Amino acid sequence: MKSLAKADATLRDLAEVLKRRFDGSATIDTVRELRDSDGWPMLICSDGGTETAGNPVIGVRVKSYDAVSKDVFGNDLDAFTPHHCEIAYELDTGNPEPSALDLTEVTAELAKRGFALEIKEIADGTAVDATSMSAKEADRVIEVQDEWPTKGA
Numbered sequence: 001m002k003s004l005a006k007a008d009a010t011l012r013d014l015a016e017v018l019k020r021r022f023d024g025s026a027t028i029d030t031v032r033e034l035r036d037s038d039g040w041p042m043l044i045c046s047d048g049g050t051e052t053a054g055n056p057v058i059g060v061r062v063k064s065y066d067a068v069s070k071d072v073f074g075n076d077l078d079a080f081t082p083h084h085c086e087i088a089y090e091l092d093t094g095n096p097e098p099s100a101l102d103l104t105e106v107t108a109e110l111a112k113r114g115f116a117l118e119i120k121e122i123a124d125g126t127a128v129d130a131t132s133m134s135a136k137e138a139d140r141v142i143e144v145q146d147e148w149p150t151k152g153a
Contacts, residue, residue: 004040007041010115011033012033015033015043022045022102022105027099028046028056029048040063042060044058045058051128057098058102058128059089059132060088062086063083063085064083065084085116085118086118086120087117088119088128089103089122089128091122117141117142119140
């Protein structure tokens with residue numbers, strides 16, 4: 001059985017931070033928490049709750065990497081760590097639909113937590129949701145934790 005504790009805690013904390021940062025914003029101002037079909041927690045950040053294609057939407061999902069082994073009952077394991085985070089947004093004629101500032105807010109907050117970040121650019125005219133995020137391979141992977149020292153200076 002997979003553990004969702006770390007993913008849940010991370011996205012719960014992230015949602016609180018983003019709700020404060022986006023409050024009163026002229027662009028993205030709504031943060032909604034949900035789960036994908038596999039139970040992984042997600043955030044959908046949008047303008048006024050409008051999550052349809054053609055609107056500024058940022059999708060965030062935290063998942064753990066699959067463990068290479070099975071438990072004592074032969075079930076697949078999902079490791080408690082490490083986790084990775086997917087950040088997705090729709091493209092509008094080759095440019096991100098959300099503003100660069102909004103994308104930077106989300107990316108910076110997740111980078112502070114040391115997750116590998118998978119950036120997914122969703123095709124123009126396709127809504128950002130769990131289905132479109134699952135169907136899309138990462139356009140770029142940023143291994144944030146590789147740059148951190150493992151021992152004191």
